[in-house]
Amino acid sequence: MMNQMHFLLPLAIAIPLGMGFILPLLGRKFTRLADVLANLTTASLVVLSVLLLISNVQLGKPAVYWFGGWQITASGTIFGINLVLDGLSALMITLVAVVSFAATLFSSRYMDQYTARGKYYGLFMLMITGMNGCILTGDVFNLYVFLEIAAVSSYALVAFGCERDELEAAFKYLILGCVASTFVLLGVVLLYAQFGALNMAQLGQRIASVEPTRGSILALLLLLSGLGVKAALVPFHAWLPDAHPSAPAPISAMLSGVLIKAIGVYAIIRVIFNVYGFTDQLGMTLMILGTLSMVVGVVLALNQWDFKRLLAYHSISQIGYVVLAIGLGTPLGILAGLFHLANHAIFKSLLFLSAGAVQYRTGTRQLDEMGGLAQRMPSTSRSCLVASMSIAGVPPFNGFFSKLLIIIACVQAGRWGFAIWAVIVSILTMASFMKVQKYAFYGKLKEKWAQIREVPLVMRYSMILLAVLCLAMSLLIVPGISAAVLEPARDALHQGVKGYQEAILVLLGSGG
Amino acid sequence: MVYTLCLLLFMIGLYGVLTQKNLIKIIIGLGIMEYAVNMLLIMVGYRHDGIVPILDRAMPLDEFLARAVDPLPQAMVLTAIVINVAVLALSIAIAMRLYQKYGTYDITEIRQLRG
Known part of the structure; x- marks a missing residue:
């Protein structure tokens, strides 16, 4: 069969x-x-x-x-x-x-x-x-x-x-x-x-x-x-x-x-x-493009006040991570890149969905107009928190493991410069998402949001599903599970043209 | 060479897309680029004194293979043309809606998004 x-x-x-x-x-x-x-x-x-x-x-x-x-x-x-x-x-x-x-x-x-x-x-x-x-x-x-x-x-x-x-x-x-x-x-x-x-x-x-x-x-x-x-x-x-x-x-x-x-x-x-x-020249091209995207994306994201626009800039930055790691061309680098690609798909879509949920109830995307929404929209706020911690690379969420693997892969390949950039961008990402959490969900609840309600049930379910996946995908780091999902993908690339x-x-x- | 002319046409289209300020002219530039690629594609399959690539039982296979034009680029160019039509229709539709909202086709005046 x-x-x-x-x-x-x-x-x-x-x-x-x-x-x-x-x-x-x-x-x-x-x-x-x-x-x-x-x-x-x-x-x-x-x-x-x-x-x-x-x-x-x-x-x-x-x-x-x-x-x-x-x-x-x-x-x-x-x-x-x-x-x-x-x-x-x-x-x-x-x-x-x-x-x-x-x-x-x-x-x-x-x-x-x-x-x-x-x-x-x-x-x-x-x-x-x-x-x-x-x-x-x-x-x-x-x-x-x-x-x-x-x-x-x-x-x-x-x-x-x-x-x-x-x-x-x-x-x-x-x-x-x-x-x-x-x-x-x-x-x-x-x-x-x-x-x-x-x-x-x-x-x-x-x-x-x-x-x-x-x-x-x-x-x-x-x-x-x-x-x-x-x-x-x-x-x-x-x-x-x-x-x-x-x-x-x-x-x-x-x-x-x-x-x-x-x-x-x-x-x-x-x-x-x-x-x-794959040749070293192509690898270098990918690594340089990746690092550029990583740095430029996160720097432009830092002073954004539009929730979704901020997330969009982070997409550029996170794609940079993926391309950098795959450009290393080492087995560990490719594995780490694909792992981060999978993780980013989950947490970035969760972040966009929670931004959408906030917009659905409040009608705004400006972070400075929000505030204290965690009190009125608990499940949205919690799933957004999970996704923010994943993208910022906080253990035990999936983003932590893939970023760690990317940095290890850079060091292993002797690319110290790229590893340092990856660490710096990771810190800036964390800063940017602390801003999101602080302005949108925590802090003082504003007068005009005192009456808003949580989003409908199906929308909550879809966010919770992705939040659970954010946590569950950390398991992909376990060798047995990685062998079933990530390693065949890595081998497909690493075996190359032949x-x-x-x-x-x-x-x-x-x-x- | 003719191939160079196709690339020249491609560049003219690209120049139009990059420098024009009018939405419709940008779309025309895009169209020129697409035509250039389609023409190149057809030329790739061209063969001097070629015959129609329909298998004729009366003709020996070897001779047929040596003389028939390559049918694959023709199939590809048809697909590409269909895609281009869809893109063209969509871009003109969006340009019309933009005109309804802004009252102008000038992209320097349609700039709300920035940052």
Whole structure:
């Protein structure tokens, strides 16, 4: 049974895609039914992704699904499109499913403030489709297509409120995002023109078989800068602090929690590790970009008074940690980076949801207008506290362990300078979140908030779910559990181009 | 070379996106960039004196492979065009809503977000 799991792979794309067309039709008349169905969809994705995660551990090698059974032609070029599930994709797809489940749960009451529920869920499902597709695909052009599906639906979702700020942020995001996608497409075209292949494994093989040409380096640069915009690494980050706060809270949680990782960081590391092959130069590039993002993000966050904007700047900074650690290229570095990526998905979406909960009741995002909300909104305040401690790196929450691992990995690789920056940024992050807690939830309760109530039950549940996960994911540091979840993901990257090719091409019974 | 012309067109589009102040002109710049990439993509599959890539039983396979144009870029460019249409529609819709709110297409006047 378990070795037949690859037939389940297309479901991860087909389920949200199908629902993306059904929900807008239903949402017009039956709002509550649309809520229930959207939650059922994301819940079923959670079940599916956990099944895939387990099967991946049991199988011990990547599962490959070929669309329509098209595999290879006489000339040895792969024309079929394949879906690949290795450790890394299994980890990412689980994260997407968990965060989107929490977000739909939260949406079912939060979105009462907006109209057009059906269209909202439709776009939401299309965004999940795009992300799952990006994560699973083994074909560079297909990667571009799914990237655009995820990106276009996120542009529309950022503009969902249709107010001045939202539209302005969405337009900025759209223009930068489109230029980035065009760069990615140009990179893909250049690769196809030179190597005549689109399948990642085969492309990797052909790139490795010749000396690096000017064209292949240009293509890599185009892909890196295009995907760097999607991941909001620092020279390319300008859109993020506008776009993420302007979206409705569950969407902010999705954008910051998983979108920038699934179509940004994941795609970058897949291209670098499994197509081009990791080199010290590329590693250094990643480390410098990562450190820049880390420092610039946190410095800009320090003097923010808008709750969600502050969180958005911290996203840039935390993504910097992930990219820095993966750029080290050592097994421990990659492990630490992926661990932090997983943790950040959970705690950052929780932070955005609690900011949304505060906004739902008080109608403001300005920290200096809040105060003492812990007395009136105890569960929101507690889950926000958990998330703040996670992101600030307080033990025993998950953020502590992953940051510790990143710093150890830097020291182990002899990169003392980067380790020191990581420590400094961590302290600044803690300072910034102490400010959030102090101004928003503690201190004196202001007169005008004396009558506000806690948010509805489902919204509370979704925050508590994520808060529990913040604590539970610390367990991933335990060797046995790490071996099941994080290590296969690390191995997928660390085995590099060779490992990825063997997994896919050998299955065909042909060296390509 | 023709490829260089495509890259030139791409650069013109990028220049437009970066320097223009009018929302609509920015969108046009974006469109030019996308056309440039699509054209490059089609040119990659071009073959001088090529034939339609539909398998003809009367023709030997080797000769067919040697003469037919590469059909894959054509499939890819169709996909890319469809995506570009969606993006274009969305960007124009957002630009129209912005005009309704602000009464201008000038991005230097649409600046509420900063910091």
